Amino acid sequence: MKKVIVSDEIMQEAQNIVDGVYAPLTGFVDENDFKSICDNMRLANGQVWAMPIILDIDDVTKVEIKDEKSITIYNGESEFVLENITVYEVDKKKYVKLIFGTDDLIHPGVERFMEYGRYFVSGDVKVVDEKEFVTDNKNYTKPEDTKEIFRKNNWECISAFQTRNPPHRAHEFLQKQSLTCADGIMIQPVIGPKKTGDIKDEYIMGSYEILIDKYFPENSVFLNTFYTYMRYAGPREAVFHAQVRQNFGCTHMIIGRDHAGVGDYYEPQAAHDIFDEFEDDINIDILKYENAIFCDNCEDNVFINGCDCAKECKIALSGTKMRGLLEKKQEIPEKFMYPEIVAYLESQDNLFCS
Template sequence: MSNPPHGGVLKDLIARDAPIRDQLYTESETLKDIILTERQLCDLELIISGGFSPLEGFLTEKDYDGVVENLRLADGTLFPIPITLDVSKEEIETSQIKPGARITLRDFRDDVPLAILTVEDVYKPDKQKEAKHVFRGDPEHPAIRYLFNTAKEYYVGGKLQAINRLNHYDYVGLRNTPAELRSQFTKLGWSKVVAFQTRNPMHRAHRELTVRAARSRQANVLIHPVVGLTKPGDIDHFTRVRVYQAILPRYPNGLAYLSLLPLAMRMAGDREAVWHAIIRKNHGVTHFIVGRDHAGPGKNSKGVDFYGPYDAQTLVEKYRDELGIEVVPFQQMTYLPDKDEYAPKDTVPEGVKTLDISGTELRKRLKLGLPIPEWFSYPEVVKVLRESHPPRTQQGFTIFLTGYHNSGKDSVGRALQVTLNQQAGRSVSLLLGETVRAELSSELGFTREDRHKNIQRIAFVASELTRSGAAVIAAPIAPYESSRQVARETVEKAGGNFFLVHVATPLEHAEKTDRKGVYKRARNGEIKGFTGVDDPYEVPTKPDLTVDLTQISVRTAVHQIILHLEAEGFFGN
């Protein structure tokens, strides 16, 4: 018999009675609405499916205060993470959000009404307290950055009535609600289930530790990866799910089952581990593997871990009786080449030869196309990873040239385009500043805001081309450091490689050799907001490469860029 849900009753809010669902849908079309963000959608999905039981909606202020300060809802039930619906002052006014109001919650992707929220209260949270108590206060913590830079200033609390389940178009057969997963366990005859939480690909060591955990508890394994929002920079869930599907046949027949969890992680360490345990309990699980630095975001800029290595295990153990789920400590596995097997590190006698490959080493091998041994990962898993992470010789990149008008960046860009076309292997696109202005940003002026918008457009185009394996050369003036940083982040977020080249030809030379007389017109006041005349150029603080065409030729500048790309592994032998 599967584990009872947290709080005793599974709060499955999905309306299965057609007349009630139709009635709610009709009402939803008459109400003011809130368009949910990606993170809010993840939270909503797990509220209405019962994954966050005993929650029946977003936290009221009383519940929020209790969770933040004491890890408990107002009624005393253990709950460690505040599940909140953040809104702006403008949304409150536009949608008339106030106690007693009924508001339709819609999916930003297709405008479908998902639920009706009956507002109980609207409150302004103490974000400093939330940051300190829930995430330990380090401003570099990704959840704290989200809290202050992305989350809106007010929270809305109230209960939900679900209208529709969220539409997913990927891996539909692997997405199970708690009720569906419980039913599946019953169908399979599973009475004990060990859940394995992961947001990373799985390799042989993960398979070994989960099999050992299951056998030691005479249980089965639920591979329950997070496919909502994880840590920035994590491998995309499409790749990871293909890895999980590839490794599943490596388990003894009937031992393991794969189901996806649409969770928006907060990377809250020990508190998150307790939260994960509650979620798995709601899905019918009896045992839960908690690893070293479970749900931690790693290290801050000073190289210090945000959480202690065993904080998560300690806190889950503290609440073990209330949680009603047995914690299985994560065993760090290591490979013994002389025996061709894996064993827990702490059981290996001193002097016995062991082999390990770190995450950093694995990423390096993927990037450079180096071999990945079969003792570390199965060939079918490596095949999936190589398909999604081709070596540098097959990856796209963006060369972003910045400098004054007439600095020679356009000349460098054109010459670089020819050189890259000559080398073949990638399509090459050239985005010159004047061309982009004419074709993509013709309605924009030269205010700081319009300049930033122009760079954003260039970065978006570059990111899409780079993602598809192309070489992109962009050569705008890009006078502002913040805009250049956004361009880098846009390309890298899309999985691309970005190199900033500062064409550092001095202003005096650029102006002196300006045969078109543009600087002269700017000096005479005929052109307003001209970079270097009456608008600033912020010198890049950390360019990947700097070239000055008063010191070297265009040919040499291009050669230096090619050498830099070769050193980074973008050209094969």
């Protein structure tokens, strides 16, 4: 069988497929599904699926595998088999706009998509042997195991929270808000390739461990990771993120305004509105939350429209602003982030990705 060398990122996507993180997908998408996902956020058979999971190859590889029915993909350490492969080419300029709503190369998701090789390969992903690709991320628990854990905890209603930052208190407010209706919450940072200046995965996890240990009721949080890369595809990615959490066994998903957005490419409300179309076809309820802020007058974190206090009283701390303060080792007030977490983050020599 022909072996094709692929990136760790592709290997991780294959692992996600095998683990059922991307169910109903069983492989990298073929041309029909690719086009249908881009056009309608549905597979060719009508099932909702918002994000094309793609394996791209270059011209040379295309020639090498032209007579093959199955190939092996590997990254030098581990491998997967791809069965019943097909190779296709799409008009990337056309489809990038359908996926991201823009073809602006400054958009990080567009930039990544346009850098893909010219051809895409579809095929069902199979594990070669028991030595399947093991992510180096010890905090990952796969869907069949999370479902078992939720069952053992007697959690029937489980909310999911997606993040890519250490916890600040506005996020904690949203997480705890969901616990007013859920038995437990799965907090699941996206772990994987990051941009320069982002906080390293291990410190996001470390700071969450502090938060959960000290500030959440016992046995109310399950900390997991979702190993993939951010597409920054806004509302489309919100649907993708929700279905992934459905696969982990969650019944509810917190979606804030401008979920998975970047710059001002998406209307903040779009990440909520998009679910109107899919509500009956997906098996997870969306908790459409407004932003949370700290209100100086209420002396608490609240939803932005959750109190009638004057605008001047309401202060938001964005992830970007928080990273800036940490970088310059400036004081972060306790109303934004717990002092133990600030101290933990500031004591790290290599907090940021380079």
